[in-house]
Amino acid sequence: MILNSQENYKDKKSIIIYFSRANENYAVGYIDKGNTEVIAEYIRDLTGAELFKVEPKDKYASDYKTCVREAVERIRSHNAPIVKELPDLSSYEVIYIGSPVYCGKMPEEMVTALKDRDFTGKIIRPFVTHEGSGLANIPKEIKEVCKGATVLDGLEVKGSTVNSAKDRVESWI
Numbered sequence: 529m530i531l532n533s534q535e536n537y538k539d540k541k542s543i544i545i546y547f548s549r550a551n552e553n554y555a556v557g558y559i560d561k562g563n564t565e566v567i568a569e570y571i572r573d574l575t576g577a578e579l580f581k582v583e584p585k586d587k588y589a590s591d592y593k594t595c596v597r598e599a600v601e602r603i604r605s606h607n608a609p610i611v612k613e614l615p616d617l618s619s620y621e622v623i624y625i626g627s628p629v630y631c632g633k634m635p636e637e638m639v640t641a642l643k644d645r646d647f648t649g650k651i652i653r654p655f656v657t658h659e660g661s662g663l664a665n666i667p668k669e670i671k672e673v674c675k676g677a678t679v680l681d682g683l684e685v686k687g688s689t690v691n692s693a694k695d696r697v698e699s700w701i
């Protein structure tokens with residue numbers, strides 16, 4: 529079932545599953561809260577959805593350059609354990625999946641969190657923050673990993689503009 533109006537999505541039981549990293553990042557310097565987390569919290573404020581943050585077991589380095597090296601290696605090796613598995617998703621109708629673009633893709637921890645779960649009948653609404661790649665390959669990855677879901681059009685927001693993006697998030701919601 530595909531819903532069209534904004535009210536319909538807001539009325540559904542929803543969860544926001546996202547990855548986000550504070551510290552040094554491209555174009556923004558050192559930040560206390562990651563860009564994707566800012567968008568996730570807007571969605572929470574606008575919909576009442578619960579938040580679930582995917583946390584890497586091995587924290588990424590706080591400096592940007594080392595973090596990129598680590599991200600490349602985790603994507604290459606598919607080795608990215610997480611602190612806590614996703615909760616039982618059976619009661620949620622709409623699942624917001626939020627991710628930064630890491631080298632054109634999701635951070636490997638998102639793959640770890642989402643793979644081998646049953647998304648049959650779920651509506652997924654992806655949102656992505658980036659610094660030029662837009663949605664990149666992420667909607668395709670989500671379709672591949674989240675078996676059985678209907679994946680709707682995603683929202684992309686440039687990371688360095690998240691603090692002024694609440695209106696865009698609201699119109700997408």
Ligand SMILES: Cc1cc2nc3c(=O)[nH]c(=O)nc-3n(C[C@H](O)[C@H](O)[C@H](O)COP(=O)(O)O)c2cc1C
Nearest residue numbers: 548549562563564628629631632657659660661687
């Ligand atoms: C390891 C790493 C790889 C990145 N790769 C890309 C990329 O391929 N394309 C892009 O547009 N931005 C890239 N970025 C920028 C992030 O996608 C962007 O800063 C995002 O908003 C970070 O989200 P977060 O603060 O929630 O972690 C990369 C950032 C990092 C740390």
